[in-house]
Each structure stands twice: as structure tokens, then as C-alpha cells.
Amino acid sequence: MTKKIITISRAFGSGGRSIGKAVAQRLGIPFYDKELVEAVAKESGFHADFIEEAGEYAPVNSSFLFSIAVSPNPMSMMHTMSMADQLFVYQTNVIRSLADKGPCVIVGRCADYILREREDALHVFIHADMAHRAERIVRLYGETKQTPEKRLNDKDSKRKIYYKHYTNRNWGEAQNYHLCLNSGLIGVEKCVDIIVDVAKMYE
Amino acid sequence: MTKKIITISRAFGSGGRSIGKAVAQRLGIPFYDKELVEAVAKESGFHADFIEEAGEYAPVNSSFLFSIAVSPNPMSMMHTMSMADQLFVYQTNVIRSLADKGPCVIVGRCADYILREREDALHVFIHADMAHRAERIVRLYGETKQTPEKRLNDKDSKRKIYYKHYTNRNWGEAQNYHLCLNSGLIGVEKCVDIIVDVAKMYE
Numbered sequence: 450m451t452k453k454i455i456t457i458s459r460a461f462g463s464g465g466r467s468i469g470k471a472v473a474q475r476l477g478i479p480f481y482d483k484e485l486v487e488a489v490a491k492e493s494g495f496h497a498d499f500i501e502e503a504g505e506y507a508p509v510n511s512s513f514l515f516s517i518a519v520s521p522n523p524m525s526m527m528h529t530m531s532m533a534d535q536l537f538v539y540q541t542n543v544i545r546s547l548a549d550k551g552p553c554v555i556v557g558r559c560a561d562y563i564l565r566e567r568e569d570a571l572h573v574f575i576h577a578d579m580a581h582r583a584e585r586i587v588r589l590y591g592e593t594k595q596t597p598e599k600r601l602n603d604k605d606s607k608r609k610i611y612y613k614h615y616t617n618r619n620w621g622e623a624q625n626y627h628l629c630l631n632s633g634l635i636g637v638e639k640c641v642d643i644i645v646d647v648a649k650m651y652e
Numbered sequence: 653m654t655k656k657i658i659t660i661s662r663a664f665g666s667g668g669r670s671i672g673k674a675v676a677q678r679l680g681i682p683f684y685d686k687e688l689v690e691a692v693a694k695e696s697g698f699h700a701d702f703i704e705e706a707g708e709y710a711p712v713n714s715s716f717l718f719s720i721a722v723s724p725n726p727m728s729m730m731h732t733m734s735m736a737d738q739l740f741v742y743q744t745n746v747i748r749s750l751a752d753k754g755p756c757v758i759v760g761r762c763a764d765y766i767l768r769e770r771e772d773a774l775h776v777f778i779h780a781d782m783a784h785r786a787e788r789i790v791r792l793y794g795e796t797k798q799t800p801e802k803r804l805n806d807k808d809s810k811r812k813i814y815y816k817h818y819t820n821r822n823w824g825e826a827q828n829y830h831l832c833l834n835s836g837l838i839g840v841e842k843c844v845d846i847i848v849d850v851a852k853m854y855e
Contacts, residue, residue, distance in 0.1 A: 571837075576826055622822075623777050623824045623825065627837045628832070629777075629829065629831070630832075635830065639853065643849075
């Protein structure tokens with residue numbers, strides 16, 4: 450079974466996005482990030498900025514999985530859902546149709562869970578220790594009033610809650626991925642090599 | 653920083669032990685498994701069979717980390733501990749002294765946690781999906797009255813409880829390891845290649 454679809458889940462500041470982009474370039478396949486946001490914006494009517502932020506960090510209520518589980522057609526109950534839940538349904542549809550289009554790399558947005566049944570998907574999780582991530586976000590995004598450690602802990606905890614809410618899985622659990630890499634130790638370049646190497650095993 | 657010590661944590665039936673052994677052979681460094689059990693037996697006086705089983709799966713009480721946390725010298729309170737807790741203290745001492753001796757591969761027994769402060773340690777977690785593990789344990793250990801799935805679930809849940817008790821960490825959380833590999837998808841050979849490759853980056 451060829452691994453055509455690569456999902457990259459990542460801890461904020463771990464370089465997962467850059468790694469995903471480099472993997473897509475090396476494999477000569479599309480990298481969906483901005484394009485995904487635009488597609489969701491087009492389908493949902495939500496503003497790109499809202500999708501960017503709420504697409505992985507939205508505050509959540511506790512009824513989503515139940516409401517989906519009991520509904521034969523989630524789209525039919527959009528009017529009863531919170532904006533965050535509606536956004537998740539739109540994202541799910543967009544991610545599934547992008548994967549159906551052909552080989553690609555998709556970063557974040559629970560794509561690992563949404564595409565968990567696809568045998569042609571390779572699921573990767575990128576993380577790094579606090580020191581590496583703190584140095585990286587300050588270098589890339591600059592200083593803020595908050596310490597980088599506080600910013601990272603806030604992002605991590607929001608993402609954990611969001612992921613648990615929409616997938617009922619624990620974020621960062623190794624068993625949910627084929628490959629988990631500490632980019633702080635292994636380095637971005639080597640992470641790209643390993644992912645491309647494993648993806649190519651299935652050609 | 654050279655990565656001299658490699659710890660391999662693994663889900664039962666994932667081939668982690670075989671992978672660890674092959675990595676040690678490829679790197680020409682000792683592989684501690686039986687030797688570790690023998691060293692613990694020698695230091696503790698416990699029987700090897702008890703160490704083999706209880707060393708990763710022992711039923712546990714809920715006071716270990718607290719009792720260690722409040723004690724300047726855990727060895728001094730051995731007489732107040734359960735056999736499982738005593739065994740963990742002996743294992744901890746043996747694993748630390750094996751790591752001090754020089755480069756090696758150590759499989760299981762919370763070595764990833766025990767050696768977490770060592771900058772020269774590479775921590776690896778090996779897992780695989782249920783189907784691959786079930787096929788493997790039946791092939792290696794034969795059939796039993798219990799289904800392989802039941803045997804795997806029992807082992808997993810015991811190991812989770814044991815690991816949480818002695819480390820206060822969640823077993824299989826990617827952030828606790830430098831590399832997590834699904835041996836069912838990647839294959840034992842390729843897992844060995846990746847681990848050796850990453851370990852050699854630091855030579």
C-alpha cells in the first residue's frame with residue numbers, strides 16, 4: 450500500500466509546519482496549509498483569520514462527538530452547532546476531499562484523526578522540548594509580554610483540549626501515529642529525511 | 653553530545669526487544685536484558701522469574717513516588733516498601749550503574765524515565781497496531797486460551813498502570829521519547845536503520 454497522504458501533527462514551535470512543507474517539496478506533492486484555510490473559508494463563509502485560530506484552538510463544548518454520533522447527517526444539524534463545531538465539520542469535509550484528490554501533505558487540524566481509516570495515509574507527530582520550542586518561537590515570532598514558555602504551555606493545553614473534544618483521543622499519544630520525532634534533538638533536516646524515507650518505502 | 657545510551661520502551665508484541673538487540677549489534681555495544689535481570693537478582697535476592705514478570709507488570713500501591721519524594725535515601729526505607737516497590741528501587745540502581753559503565757541498549761523497565769536526566773541518552777518507543785502484535789505473539793509464543801487481543805490489552809493496561817505509578821507519566825506519550833516508531837508499518841529492519849542512523853548523528 451503506497452503512502453500517498455502524509456499528515457503532520459505538531460507541538461507549537463516544533464517546526465512541524467516547516468518540516469511538512471519540506472517533505473511536500475521533496476516528494477513533489479501539494480502542501481495544504483493556506484490552501485486548506487481558503488477552501489474552508491469558501492465552503493463555510495467563515496473568515497480566514499477565524500479559521501486559522503479557531504481551527505485548532507477553539508474553546509469547545511462537550512457535546513460534539515455525541516451529536517455527531519447520533520446524527521446520520523451532521524450537515525443537517527449545523528444550525529444547532531457552535532461555530533467551532535461547524536468549523537470542524539467544514540474542515541473535516543475539506544480535508545477528506547483534499548485527500549481524495551491525491552498525494553499531499555496536510556498539517557494539523559486533526560487530519561491524523563479525520564484520515565485515520567485511510568490505508569494510504571502516513572501519520573507523523575513532531576514535537577520538541579520546551580527550550581528548543583521557546584528559542585524557535587522567539588526567533589520566528591518575536592518577544593511578547595508573556596514568556597515563550599507561558600505561550601507554549603497555553604497553546605499546548607488549548608490544543609490538547611481541542612483535540613480531545615473532536616477526536617476523543619489524547620493529543621501526542623504515540624500509538625496514534627506511525628512516526629513521532631523530537632525535532633529539537635533530531636533536527637528539522639533529519640526529520641524531513643526520515644519522513645521522506647519512510648513514505649518512499651511504500652512506492 | 654554523543655548519544656551513548658539507548659533506551660527502548662515498547663508495547664508488548666511490537667518487536668521492540670528484537671529491535672533493541674539488533675541496534676546493539678549494529679552499534680557494537682552491550683544489550684542489557686537477561687544481564688539486567690541477573691544483576692537485579694544478585695543485588696536484590698529476588699528470583700529472576702519474579703523480576704522478569706514483576707519488573708514491568710507488578711500490581712502497585714499508590715504511595716511509591718510520595719515515599720521516595722519525602723525520603724533522602726530510599727534504600728533506608730526498603731523494609732517499609734512492597735516487594736514491587738523494592739524491586740523498582742533495585743532496578744533503578746542497576747540501570748543507573750549499567751548506564752554509567754558505558755554505551756549500551758536497555759529495553760523496558762522504565763529506563764527512559766530512570767535515565768531521563770542523562771544528556772547522552774536516546775529514548776525510543778516502539779509500538780504497532782493490534783493486528784501486527786497479535787500475529788507476532790501467536791507466532792513467537794503460540795496460542796493460549798485467551799485471544800491474542802485479550803493478552804495484549806491485559807499487558808498494555810498493566811504496563812500503563814505500572815509506568816504511571818513509578819514515573820507519574822503516561823506510558824507511550826510521544827513527548828517523553830526522541831523517536832516513536834510503528835514497527836508494524838515501518839518494519840523491524842527499517843526501525844533498526846532509523847535508530848542507528850539517529851544515534852550515529854551524535855558521534
